[in-house]
Structures are given as C-alpha cells and as structure tokens.
Amino acid sequence: MPNTHTFDNEFQHRLGVLGLGEGRSILSAAQGSSRWCVTCVCDLSEALCVARQREFDLECERTTDYTKMLSRDDVDVIGVFTPDDIHVEHIMMALEAGKHVVCTKPVVDNLSRGTELLAAQQRSGCQVFVGHSYRFFQTFLREREDFEKGVHGDLISCEACYNGDKRKGSAGARGKKGEVNWLYSGLGHAVDLVYWYLGAIDTVSGFSKLSNAGRKLGSEFADCFQFVLQSEQGVLGQASGIYGAPRAHPKAAPVAGCTLRGDFATTTATNPTFDYFTMIDGHAPTCETYVDDGGFYFRWGGSGYHAGEFQNYLEHFAQCLETGDRHSPNLSDGLYVIAILEAMERSLETGLPCRVDTILEERNLLSLKEVIAK
Ligand SMILES: NC(=O)c1ccc[n+]([C@@H]2O[C@H](COP(=O)([O-])OP(=O)(O)OC[C@H]3O[C@@H](n4cnc5c(N)ncnc54)[C@H](O)[C@@H]3O)[C@@H](O)[C@H]2O)c1
Structure with a gap:
C-alpha cells in the first residue's frame, strides 16, 4: 500500500463530496492525487460550500441539495462525510443512483438496515469503501x-x-x-x-x-x-x-x-x-x-484533520476500482x-x-x- 505519492494515471475518478466539515480532508486528499478530481461539493450550508471552494480553488459545481449531486453524470463516486446517524440514508441514495461510495467511519451507527444496505450494494454493482482512517x-x-x-x-x-x-x-x-x-x-x-x-x-x-x-x-x-x-x-x-x-x-x-x-x-x-x-x-x-x-498527514497543523490518511485510502480505493481487486475495509x-x-x-x-x-x-x-x- 502506498504512503506519500502522486501518481500519473490514465484513470480519473470524479468525486462528489457530501458534508464539508471533515469532508475538508477528502477535498485536500483528492486534490493531492492525480487519480481523483472533485466535480461537485454539497452541504446544507451554502456558505460552507463557497468557503471550501475558495479554500481549494475548486471550480466545480456546488449544491445544497444532495439529490442534485446524485443526478450529475460527471460524478462517479460519492464521498459521504455527514454525521454518523445519516450515513445509511446517504449511502443507500448513492447506490440507487449508481455511484460508488467512500463513506467515512462508522459506516452506520447500528445494524438495523444492514441487510438492506448489502442488498442495495449487490443490486447496484457499485463498491463501498469504509474510511477507517488509522x-x-x-x-x-x-x-x-x-x-x-x-x-x-x-x-x-x-x-x-x-x-x-x-x-x-x-x-x-x-x-x-x-x-x-x-x-x-x-x-x-x-x-x-x-x-x-x-x-x-x-x-x-x-x-x-x-x-x-x-x-x-x-x-x-x-x-x-x-x-x-x-x-x-x-x-x-x-x-x-x-x-x-x-x-x-x-x-x-x-x-x-x-x-x-x-x-x-x-x-x-x-x-x-x-x-x-x-x-x-x-x-x-x-x-x-x-x-x-507530518506535512503530508496534518496539512493544517495540529492533528485535527486526517487528510494524509484519506489520501492514502483514496489511492488504495482508486487502484482497486481500476484492477477489480478487493478493497479493504469494504x-x-x-x-x-x-x-x-x-x-x-x-x-x-x-x-x-x-x-x-x-x-x-x-x-x-x-x-x-x-x-x-x-
Ligand atoms: N478519522 C476520521 O476518519 C474522521 C475524523 C473526523 C470525523 N469523521 C467522521 O466524519 C463525519 C462528519 O464529521 P464532522 O466532524 O465533519 O461533522 P460536522 O457536523 O462538522 O459536518 C457534517 C456536515 O454535513 C452536513 N450535512 C448534514 N446533513 C446533510 C445533508 N443532508 N446534505 C448535505 N450536507 C449535510 C452539515 O451541514 C455539516 O457541514 C462523521 O461521520 C465523523 O464520524 C471521521
């Protein structure tokens, strides 16, 4: 598994990011990788969308309506960075729209819809990576x-x-x-x-x-x-x-x-x-x-954001999407x-x-x- 890197790669996975708190880290991670490009950001707060676009100089689309991001043809993968209790809803919606998912940990906060999630994933033929970042x-x-x-x-x-x-x-x-x-x-x-x-x-x-x-x-x-x-x-x-x-x-x-x-x-x-x-x-x-x-892992000082870990896992997931190998954790x-x-x-x-x-x-x-x- 790679650690610090930028690869030249023929593939580019087009990422839409939902939830722009810790979602900041995945934006930085995608920007640091030649395998990924961010094509849309989404948060209930329009101001936060604008702030993140400015911070990363992103000329991509922004929306406060998740269904709009899901309907875009230029989004292949959804990054779910909303609060734990609503991951399940957001993953289900992404799978139903035919998008792969990178969901931050914990993938759900209880198993009440576990079988439903697995069935949705199998039906969609899409992959779900779970971001256990450590x-x-x-x-x-x-x-x-x-x-x-x-x-x-x-x-x-x-x-x-x-x-x-x-x-x-x-x-x-x-x-x-x-x-x-x-x-x-x-x-x-x-x-x-x-x-x-x-x-x-x-x-x-x-x-x-x-x-x-x-x-x-x-x-x-x-x-x-x-x-x-x-x-x-x-x-x-x-x-x-x-x-x-x-x-x-x-x-x-x-x-x-x-x-x-x-x-x-x-x-x-x-x-x-x-x-x-x-x-x-x-x-x-x-x-x-x-x-x-330190500069790769903790991009804004301190240790509060996990951009380096996220970049390593984005590289791993992209590689598995390209080769068909099992990604982990799935x-x-x-x-x-x-x-x-x-x-x-x-x-x-x-x-x-x-x-x-x-x-x-x-x-x-x-x-x-x-x-x-x-
Ligand atoms: N090491 C790690 O991997 C790591 C570290 C920190 C947080 N996390 C996880 O990241 C997730 C988010 O944590 P956070 O600290 O950023 O929380 P947060 O509350 O700061 O951010 C969540 C964002 O999601 C947005 N949001 C909520 N519902 C939405 C909807 N329906 N449509 C669009 N946007 C919506 C909110 O407006 C908010 O900006 C949590 O699941 C948390 O456990 C993971």
Missing part, C-alpha cells in the same frame, strides 16, 4: 507491513486505543450538544484495528462510564470505554477509548495506538507521534520515526465492525460477555462471516 497512517501501515511479513510469528494479542479530549464536544454541532455516541464514533477506530488483525471475533466484554464533562454536555451516552475481546482463533484483543479527560502527555501514551504481541516480536504504532517501536527476537530494539511526513468489513460494537453495547447493558454471532444472528447477518477479510 489503518492508513504511516506508522500503522509500517506495522501492518511487518505483520504481513510474518515478523511477529503467531499473534497472541492486539491492544488498540483511540482516545480524544472531547470534553467540549467534537467539531460538529451534534458533538457540542452531547449527541455523538462515542462508542461508534470513537471506540470504533480501536475496534477496527483489533478486527484488522484478529478477524472474526468470538466474544467481547467490557465496562463504560459517562464522564463529568459528558454529563455537562447533556450526553445520554457513556464516553469512556475499556473492553477485552477474543478472536475465533483464540487471539486476545483490547480496545479502549476515553473521551472525557485530557489527552495523555505525548511521550507517555499515544492518542491512537496499536500494539501487536506475537511469538517473536512485539511492535507498537503510534499516532499522532509518528513513532513505530519494535522488539524483535535477535535484533536490537528500534524506534522508527516518521515526523518528516462494506462487509465496516458492518462487521458495527456488529462488534453492538455486541459491546449488549455487554454493557447486561453486564455479561456477548458473542458477536449472537448479534449477527439477530440482525440476519451471519453470512457476513463468509465475506469479511480473513
């Missing part, structure tokens, strides 16, 4: 490369986290009103990383807490989580996410991290600190650092992650471990297990 950060790509080379031997455990200081809510209006469910919107990042390495999950169990800051925002959802998981192969997993406290000191713990422990090696990828640590039998400990890539992977999160919710409600198959069975989605990435 997979596409430099250190996480590096760790994956070692994993695929077999450096770890058999995996024993994968421990992933995504923490964030959301005490004042997130950037969007819903976050400020405490309406974001951080299990799906936040912990989902860590759960996707565990799924990426462990594949099908047998059982999950965990605890949650609503922080004082979350309560002050009026949130009805917990915003702090610690979970353990076990794969169907018996590998152990851990996923944690705390959204009601300050971030840890960057030298003490990453915002997002993934530690893999296997027979012969333990490795840790960090974000946004760009460090990749290895302890490999027969080798000295290493710390590779990729700070020089709709099945995205939905399987939601099944794990629903099992976590069930475990919180009952105080008992929950099998992921129980959720898949209830949602009539057991067939997902045949098509998820192994």
